[in-house]
Amino acid sequence: MKQRPCFSLRISRVLLKKLAYIAAYEGRSKNKEVELLVRRHIAEFEKEHGEIPVELP
DSSP, X not given: OOOOOOOOOOOXXXXXXXXXXXXXXXXXXXXXXHHHHHHHHHHHHHHHHOOOOOOOO
């Protein structure tokens, strides 16, 4: 199984609690909620500015 890279995020306790609330409401983990938000933001950016080229090793 391929391991996904880890990323640490420093965030205020208030934002983390609110994120946890939304994630639980939507039936997701906090990690999956953040991933969803990042995916949406990237899609919006690419829609306006074009696809972001990515080279993977």
